[in-house]
Amino acid sequence: MTDWSQxxxxxxxxxxxxxxxxxxxxxxxxDRMGDDKGVTSLQQHExxxxxxxxxxxxxxxxxxxxxxxGSNRGWLEAPYVSCPAALSDFAGRLVRAExxxxxxxxxLSYVDGDRGDVMRGEEVxxxxxxxxxxxxxxxxxxxxxxxxxxxxTSGDRIDRFRTIMTGEMFGLLRDHSILxxxxxxxxEPCDAFLRGVAAGYSGAGLTSALFSLRSGALLSLMxxxxxxxxxxxxxxxxxxxxxxxxxxxxxxxxxxxxxSLTRLYAAAIIAVGGQARECEGAEAFVAGMHSIRRMIS
Amino acid sequence: MTDWSQxxxxxxxxxxxxxxxxxxxxxxxxDRMGDDKGVTSLQQHExxxxxxxxxxxxxxxxxxxxxxxGSNRGWLEAPYVSCPAALSDFAGRLVRAExxxxxxxxxLSYVDGDRGDVMRGEEVxxxxxxxxxxxxxxxxxxxxxxxxxxxxTSGDRIDRFRTIMTGEMFGLLRDHSILxxxxxxxxEPCDAFLRGVAAGYSGAGLTSALFSLRSGALLSLMxxxxxxxxxxxxxxxxxxxxxxxxxxxxxxxxxxxxxSLTRLYAAAIIAVGGQARECEGAEAFVAGMHSIRRMIS
Numbered sequence: 001m002t003d004w005s006q007x008x009x010x011x012x013x014x015x016x017x018x019x020x021x022x023x024x025x026x027x028x029x030x031d032r033m034g035d036d037k038g039v040t041s042l043q044q045h046e047x048x049x050x051x052x053x054x055x056x057x058x059x060x061x062x063x064x065x066x067x068x069x070g071s072n073r074g075w076l077e078a079p080y081v082s083c084p085a086a087l088s089d090f091a092g093r094l095v096r097a098e099x100x101x102x103x104x105x106x107x108l109s110y111v112d113g114d115r116g117d118v119m120r121g122e123e124v125x126x127x128x129x130x131x132x133x134x135x136x137x138x139x140x141x142x143x144x145x146x147x148x149x150x151x152x153t154s155g156d157r158i159d160r161f162r163t164i165m166t167g168e169m170f171g172l173l174r175d176h177s178i179l180x181x182x183x184x185x186x187x188e189p190c191d192a193f194l195r196g197v198a199a200g201y202s203g204a205g206l207t208s209a210l211f212s213l214r215s216g217a218l219l220s221l222m223x224x225x226x227x228x229x230x231x232x233x234x235x236x237x238x239x240x241x242x243x244x245x246x247x248x249x250x251x252x253x254x255x256x257x258x259x260s261l262t263r264l265y266a267a268a269i270i271a272v273g274g275q276a277r278e279c280e281g282a283e284a285f286v287a288g289m290h291s292i293r294r295m296i297s
Numbered sequence: 298m299t300d301w302s303q304x305x306x307x308x309x310x311x312x313x314x315x316x317x318x319x320x321x322x323x324x325x326x327x328d329r330m331g332d333d334k335g336v337t338s339l340q341q342h343e344x345x346x347x348x349x350x351x352x353x354x355x356x357x358x359x360x361x362x363x364x365x366x367g368s369n370r371g372w373l374e375a376p377y378v379s380c381p382a383a384l385s386d387f388a389g390r391l392v393r394a395e396x397x398x399x400x401x402x403x404x405l406s407y408v409d410g411d412r413g414d415v416m417r418g419e420e421v422x423x424x425x426x427x428x429x430x431x432x433x434x435x436x437x438x439x440x441x442x443x444x445x446x447x448x449x450t451s452g453d454r455i456d457r458f459r460t461i462m463t464g465e466m467f468g469l470l471r472d473h474s475i476l477x478x479x480x481x482x483x484x485e486p487c488d489a490f491l492r493g494v495a496a497g498y499s500g501a502g503l504t505s506a507l508f509s510l511r512s513g514a515l516l517s518l519m520x521x522x523x524x525x526x527x528x529x530x531x532x533x534x535x536x537x538x539x540x541x542x543x544x545x546x547x548x549x550x551x552x553x554x555x556x557s558l559t560r561l562y563a564a565a566i567i568a569v570g571g572q573a574r575e576c577e578g579a580e581a582f583v584a585g586m587h588s589i590r591r592m593i594s
Contacts, residue, residue, distance in 0.1 A: 015475075072515075080516075109516055115509050116516040147475075147508060163512070165474075165504035172469040177462075178312075178444075205539035206503065207462035211444060212412050215460070218369075219377075219406055219413040242502035 002100045005297040007061045009054060010289035012282075013069035014038050014121055015146065019282065022058040027290035033057050039068045039075075047075040051102070064289050066105040067121030070095065080109035080118060084157040087127045087288075091295035105292065110160050117163050122149050122256075125281050126158060128288030129256055132279075140247045141254045142269075143281070144236075144261040146171070150243040162246050166239040167261075170232060179214055182227035186260075189267035192226040196233020197268040201241045209234050236268045250274060257281040299397045302594040304358045306351060307586035309579075310366035311418055312337050312443065316579065319355040324587035330354050336365045336372075344372040348399070361586050363402040364418030367392065377406035377415060381454040384424045384585075388592035402589065407457050414460050419446050419553075422578050423455060425585030426553055429576075437544045438551045439566075440578070441533075441558040443468070447540040459543050463536040464558075467529060476511055479524035483557075486564035489523040493530020494565040498538045506531050533565045547571060554578040 007030070011020045016038035022031040037050055047069075054063070070078035078095040085108060094103040107120035122143045129135060130153060141151040146167040152159045174183040187193060199209055213227040222230075244250070252275040255262040259280060266276040304327070308317045313335035319328040334347055344366075351360070367375035375392040382405060391400040404417035419440045426432060427450060438448040443464040449456045471480040484490060496506055510524040519527075541547070549572040552559040556577060563573040 109512070111516065111518065114513075114518055116512040116518045117509060118512045118515055162505055163508045164502060165508045168474060169504055172473055176469055176473050177465060203500070205461060205535070205543075207466055207535075208459055208539055211460045211462045212414060215406070215413040215415045216411075218415055219408060221408065221411055221413045238502070238504075242505055246502075 002062050003297075004062050004064075004293050007059075008289075008293055009058055009061050009063040010286060010293075011054065011063060011065040011067075011069070012121055012124070012285050013065055013067045013074070015040050015068050018067075018069075019285075020054050020057070021286055021289075022061070023286065023290060023293075027286065029286055031058055039071065039073050044075075051075070063102045064094075064105065064292060065102065066124045066285075066289070070104040070107060071120055076104055078104040078106040080107045083108060083110040083161070084154075084159045085123075086156045086158075087131075087291055088295060090123070090127075091292050094292075094296070103296075108158065108161070110162075112160065117161055119147075119149055119161060119163070122151075123158065124288035124292070125256055125284040126151055126153070126288070127291060128284035128286065129254065129279055130156065131287050131291045132284065138251075139254055140251055141256055142243060142265055143256045144239075144265045145257055148239055148243070150247055152247055162243065164239045164242055166235050170235050173210065173231065179210060179227070179231065182213060182217060182224065183231055185228055187229050187232040187264060189264055190229050193229035193233040193264070194267070194271045196230040197237035197240070197271050198233075199230075200234040200237020200239075201268075201272045202237075203241060204234075206234060206238050232264065233268070236264060237272070240265075240268055240272055240274075244269075244272075244274060252277055254279055256284055299359050300594075301359050301361075301590050304356075305586075305590055306355055306358050306360040307583060308351065308360060308362040308364075308366070309418060309421070309582050310362055310364040310371070311335050312365050315364075315366075316582075317351050317354070318583055318586075319358070320583065320587060320590075324583065326583055328355055336368065336370055341372075348372070360399045361391075361402065361589060362399065363421045363582075363586070367401040367404060368417055373401055375401040375403040377404045380405060380407040380458070381451075381456045382420075383453045384428075384588055385592060387420070387424075388589050391589075391593070400593075402586075405455065405458070407459075409457065414458055416444075416446055416458060416460070419448075420455065421585035421589070422553055422581040423448055423450070423585070424588060425581035425583065426551065426576055427453065428584050428588045429581065435548075436551055437548055438553055439540060439562055440553045441536075441562045442554055445536055445540070447544055449544055459540065461536045461539055463532050467532050470507065470528065476507060476524070476528065479510060479514060479521065480528055482525055484526050484529040484561060486561055487526050490526035490530040490561070491564070491568045493527040493532075494534035494537070494568050495530075496527075497531040497534020497536075498565075498569045499534075500538060501531075503531060503535050529561065530565070533561060534569070537562075537565055537569055537571075541566075541569075541571060549574055551576055553581055
């Protein structure tokens with residue numbers, strides 16, 4: 001019988017990287033590690049040694065894993081829990097391995113008519129956010145990233161969510177498109193970014209507006225360095241247009257995730273007239289994993 | 298002094314491939330060749346030998362070149378002609394090389410306020426279309442491709458145009474995105490394609506609808522083989538939504554380009570209540586180059 005009440009390793013294992021935390025009995029972070037060994041960089045037979053690396057880094061403790069590690073491209077598949085769902089639904093559906101000393105948190109699915117949506121990993125952050133002191137009972141959450149998630153909650157449950165492929169689209173454009181030379185560098189929430197947000201939020205045709213950045217640079221109609229923040233703003237503005245209207249009656253949006261992204265989204269939400277509050281994803285992840293551990297201890 | 302009135306080599310040299318035609322004095326195609334030596338596959342010093350290959354294939358004749366070969370990534374840069382523009386504006390602005398025996402057709406630009414747009418190569422096809430027997434004096438043209446061009450003409454001039462990056466976006470998704478495994482194969486104008494067109498044309502959020510194809514396949518909400526035609530339909534539907542509204546009062550759209558693409562666009566235009574007529578791009582290109590030759594002979 002595994003004792004989950006003592007030190008615990010919590011792993012956020014995504015598509016392109018992983019982060020692991022050694023948690024004390026009270027949920028405090030005692031140590032951490034991270035690298036780019038995401039699930040797509042590993043073959044099935046390589047997971048055992050990738051897991052052993054974490055054991056070596058922290059010493060051997062019970063391990064709770066979330067994210068793409070539980071997908072059909074990961075280590076062990078953990079079938080989706082469906083919305084609406086409370087954290088106890090996840091705690092009851094952990095997939096155990098190695099005699100129970102390792103457990104994978106399932107992902108979350110949402111079916112609306114003939115349309116479906118899935119997430120893996122963000123749900124732990126969301127439950128962690130809901131467990132943080134002072135969290136409201138009904139939240140609209142935006143989790144920006146490769147696949148931005150818009151989420152609504154009520155009481156202790158995630159009600160529904162929608163994925164917008166904003167980060168992946170930006171990465172495709174930056175790494176592989178004709179716009180690539182214009183899109184290198186870091187995006188700041190500058191004036192050009194906010195002009196892009198306004199255009200994207202207004203419903204302007206996205207791919208024609210993106211192409212016009214190249215034309216505009218070729219024809220010297222705009223400073224070349226504006227192309228990157230304009231492109232980012234266009235994509236995020238289009239994301240907000242759909243996400244805010246999908247989420248329903250306006251209320252404060254909690255923007256949850258990496259600080260470099262949440263500050264862009266928060267600035268964009270405020271620029272289109274909304275209210276936004278940022279919350280760091282890593283902190284929420286640790287709180288979520290600690291909450292699961294308390295349910296199974 | 299180059300004699301352009303006899304046999305002529307006309308080259309459509311694009312980003313990713315090139316096509317060359319040997320034309321008789323009357324514009325008839327006597328011979329043709331094509332390969333994947335687009336401008337992005339060649340270094341600057343390799344253009345001389347790539348040109349010599351064409352000379353060897355057809356014998357040495359005056360050569361008229363159009364497309365990305367005249368861009369800043371091509372062989373010799375031919376500055377843009379600006380809209381509105383007639384074919385005579387292009388004939389008067391050819392960039393000559395090799396003692397005049399080779400000439401590059403300029404591209405076309407359109408500036409609307411602080412927004413700009415550019416094309417290289419499609420303009421020759423459009424003027425060729427306008428020169429074909431029975432062409433109307435005022436056309437709405439859709440030229441689908443990597444960068445779909447929507448164009449309006451009046452009299453003998455191209456008035457304005459807009460680029461929508463539909464084909465490039467589809468290629469990025471098919472070659473590099475998380476949807477890639479779902480997007481292999483040929484698209485047919487089937488029911489699933491037309492459902493995608495309707496959704497894209499309605500203004501549904503494009504990247505969330507695309508992501509839902511992956512979720513839908515994972516959750517078995519739809520046949521996996523529908524993902525490809527649905528994705529293509531979504532992108533083309535979004536393209537029509539912008540292009541048709543940009544072009545203005547509804548009239549027949551001439552869909553100009555490769556038959557494998559024009560049939561998809563024509564089916565989509567008809568499905569959203571428009572009228573469409575297809576015209577083969579290669580035929581229009583030859584007609585356009587023959588028209589330029591007649592102006593300079």
